[in-house]
Amino acid sequence: MEAHAEEPSGAAVVADGFGLKGPRGWVFREVGFRAEPGSLVAIEGPSGTGRTCLLLALTGRMKPHEGHAEVAGLPLPRKMAAVRRISALGPVPGVSDLDPALTVDEHLRERALLQRRYDGSLRSLLRPRGERAAATRARIEEALEAAGLDLGTLPKAGRTSVRDLERLEALRLSVALALIGRPRLLALDDADMKLRDADRAAAWSLLRSIADAGTTVLAVCSEAPEGALRVTTAPRATPATDTPQDLAAEDRTADADDTTTADRTDAIAAEDRTADADDATTADRTAAGSGATGGTHTETTTDGDAVTIEEGEGDALAETGRA
Template structure:
């Protein structure tokens, strides 16, 4: 399909941080990583990128975040050309989880991770974070994620297998003095997501939510994403959050969305499938 930068720009509202790519392709020494992708995500929407291992999901997310250069195609984040303004795009797209890129330090406490990220976001002449500020941030993490997990834990018996964790444990103390090595995988996921959101970016990408082994935990993770999106929309209606998540199967998303109902509704849910050997396509659910 033919496309031009001018045509793409005409279709994009420069006042919004919507995302649009056309003919988006990446080839490497081993051949095509992904090819000819057309995708549009409205500001405040949630995109689910599905595909088996080896379908290029991680590379696709990193390319949207301005962290991997594509071979062909056109893409815009708001009025920014993703290929030409990658540095500016990186400042707007936070990475919530990508293995090897967002890994947490086991010997750090939750508070140390939060403080480190906050200091990075502050002016150079303010290399510290107050205890009250840390408690406020950690409290927001706990409040948001606890409310998300409550919806999932109220699911009827039999929704999840007997091997799934029965309840999510959010025993992160008020001061965040627990070490990362003591956290569950779900707690680590929420901490990574929370750290990515500290700068209040317009877009967050999250890779491979399937690394959470328990189905119930994946549902809780999806619920946390939806609840935080709703929180952003309520507190900062002019700065909604767009989230792009990759997975092999989105069944737990359906559980989370059904559980939350009107309590958390993204502007749109867009699905993109990346088969290993077929041309991908996208469709909108709303």
């Protein structure tokens, strides 16, 4: 058995005036709550009110723009990477989807191997192969038990394809995959979507049992269950339609913009110098143009000086100004 196989300690989650802004406006604002370790937190609200983005921001996967938040004492956004290490995503459409072509066993083995490879200690990686395989099986069995997924009840046991799973079974598999890493914070989206009443009750019972075992749970839903800490994303007069993918792309663009600010400043300065040089030679160009075809006209400057401008050149300068 691994040295760190003890039950995970849940993470306290605190938010005060928390907000995230996208290209089309504020996705959510003024979110505030405090959740103790091992809490079941239901992020409630209609679709399009920033529920998923709030979930991703609180797990260190999106950068907030105002307010304050902490997860297990780690401030956001300064410690986003550290928050990601102690949190795990269950089902979040477009972010952590299951692969319908893979079987249940393939998903479980892949997640366990990745967990061992990237989060395991050097000592665990150097253990004999038999010990590593036994530890992997133990992690998988532990996660399956916590998620309430009995492979024996599936049509083809572990060889069942994800596409053949019922909605509640797929939810349990996603939760099991997340629990393989023994996170302190578990987050999932649309916890009650497309579930019959009995399945919805079973899903909330599952999440409550995980919270009771010590892991803090954040779950997006349309209606919070009784006994959960309810966090509401207030509707806006003009809801933003930014998706998590839009906001992630914006963060990458913002990082790139930060690295090129000096280049843009230099380019603007060079443009100003070029404009000054053009002004200095305008009189020479107009004087030369007085003998060319295309016609000329005379304008008076604010200083009272008469300036002769070739008509063709005026059109060209106007076109350049629009470019």
